[in-house]
Amino acid sequence: MNLSDSARLLLRQMLQKPLYVVVRVPNDMSRFDELIEDHLKWAIAAEGRGELFASGPFFDERGEPGTSGGMSILRATSIEEVQTILSDDPFIQEKVYTASIRKWLLMEGGITVNLRFADRSYTLE
Template sequence: MAQSSWEAHHEHVKEKGLLAKKLYVVLTKPAGDMEAVMENLQEHLKYQLELEANGSMFAAGPFADDEEQEWEGEGMVILRAESLAEARSMAENDPMHKSGARTFRLRPWMLNEGSITINITYSNGKRNIT
């Protein structure tokens, strides 16, 4: 399979009519024990809410272990950013990473396929996202 530059691939996908939404995925994991993660959890969540409020957060959440039994401190954050450098700055400023409680890997990602369904019931204000 011939390799292609990321930008060339992005253009190719757009030409095919797919979404081709550029995003950035932060894969985050504990640098050591869970104690440091738990000590920084509240500040981390506060930072996540700031990113959500300013529109930078696309999605975020923790990973379970492979047996879906335990949380080992790993998570994923998907960011909206104009560049890899901007996304890296956001990831570096996460209190989990600034404190050294977690390390991260940053990957450019292109959202092409999928769907989301939102149902809002007016009478009781309930919402359902699937």
């Protein structure tokens, strides 16, 4: 790439946090209802271990979550580590979904957290 100096400066200032995006593609949805609770428990545990940055289903035109697949963003040091993390997901184990993995750099964006100390409450936007 032949970037301008100003473009290079902008890029250097950005976060450049390497993460991994997992796109889940429906394969055999016949066991979805049976396995959703175990999948959610897996996701909550992965979040608790700091492996899961963000995750959720895609929506189809009827608005049914999961029937069009989903996406997870994982914190890991390699694709092999991501594969190990995913190997414990019941949806992957039982081939409800197949998964493609892509390394990704988080560059821009933001999150707003409002903490209120008086009542120990918060909002997340």
